[in-house]
Amino acid sequence: MSEFTFSENFSVTEEIKSTFEVDGYIIIKSVFSQEELIKIQTAIGAKGGVREHAYDLDDGAGLKSKMALWNHPGDDVTGMVGKCEKVAGTMEKLLGGEIYHYHSKLMMKEAKTGGQFVWHQDYGYWYNNGCLFPNMGSVMIAIDKCDSENGCLQVIKGSHKLGRIDHVNVADQVMADPVRLEEVKKHLPLEYASLDPGDAIFFHCNVLHRSDQNRSDRRRWVFICSYNRADNNPYFEHHHPLYTPLKKVSNDAILTCKNVSDFTGKWFVEKSDNKTLSR
Numbered sequence: 001m002s003e004f005t006f007s008e009n010f011s012v013t014e015e016i017k018s019t020f021e022v023d024g025y026i027i028i029k030s031v032f033s034q035e036e037l038i039k040i041q042t043a044i045g046a047k048g049g050v051r052e053h054a055y056d057l058d059d060g061a062g063l064k065s066k067m068a069l070w071n072h073p074g075d076d077v078t079g080m081v082g083k084c085e086k087v088a089g090t091m092e093k094l095l096g097g098e099i100y101h102y103h104s105k106l107m108m109k110e111a112k113t114g115g116q117f118v119w120h121q122d123y124g125y126w127y128n129n130g131c132l133f134p135n136m137g138s139v140m141i142a143i144d145k146c147d148s149e150n151g152c153l154q155v156i157k158g159s160h161k162l163g164r165i166d167h168v169n170v171a172d173q174v175m176a177d178p179v180r181l182e183e184v185k186k187h188l189p190l191e192y193a194s195l196d197p198g199d200a201i202f203f204h205c206n207v208l209h210r211s212d213q214n215r216s217d218r219r220r221w222v223f224i225c226s227y228n229r230a231d232n233n234p235y236f237e238h239h240h241p242l243y244t245p246l247k248k249v250s251n252d253a254i255l256t257c258k259n260v261s262d263f264t265g266k267w268f269v270e271k272s273d274n275k276t277l278s279r
């Protein structure tokens with residue numbers, strides 16, 4: 001798994017770009033500091049905020065994860081995560097053009113009870129939203145330590161080159177065609193994206209990924225910010241935004257942001273409105 005480390009002088013080098021192009025993902029260590037993580041966690045739990053919009057996702061194998069999803073970043077601390085240069089600016093360079101915020105999610109796998117996610121490509125279902133090109137990607141940011149014991153992300157290296165695979169519904173999720181997947185696994189390696197708190201994995205929307213149930217006694221919470229290229233504006237309205245210019249903010253915005261209570265404009269998507277779950 002190719003890893004790079006964030007620093008004040010961080011820039012998206014040719015090496016980073018070519019690794020993303022070849023593997024479909026990169027890990028960047030220490031994107032967020034301990035101080036920033038504390039601030040983000042406080043914001044997640046604020047009254048009327050992200051955590052209050054969380055709902056269960058049945059994993060089809062007896063356990064559940066919790067998810068909160070919002071379409072626009074908003075101006076509170078959690079919004080700064082999706083808008084800051086080190087996240088959005090980096091993804092912009094990896095996707096090779098202007099991007100906009102498609103949605104962000106807080107994925108909570110609680111200790112002992114957190115559900116699995118089955119193998120899928122995000123473009124497997126974003127395709128159904130009128131996004132013509134797979135010029136999309138996500139950044140998973142570890143709030144807790146994520147490893148093979150508490151259900152870290154697993155990825156198939158190079159799988160973004162396969163194109164979009166057909167998906168079927170399983171419980172509250174979509175799953176890539178299992179027969180095709182078995183064939184893919186004979187050709188491409190599977191990797192575990194172990195992350196320390198504050199690390200992030202940037203991955204292309206056609207990368208096959210999954211994660212195990214969390215049977216450990218450690219919580220596994222992550223943030224996932226997803227983006228679409230501005231020139232890939234979906235051709236119909238749906239439960240995620242059409243092109244909406246993204247006003248990026250500087251990297252210190254998480255620490256300087258004082259807004260922990262005004263969630264205006266975030267457009268939380270509740271379970272009943274999440275068409276991805278009910279196709």
Ligand SMILES: O=C(O)CCC(=O)C(=O)O
Pocket residue numbers: 105107117122151152153209210211222224
């Ligand atoms: O939280 C996880 O482990 C994976 C979530 C995921 O794959 C997704 O939301 O597309």
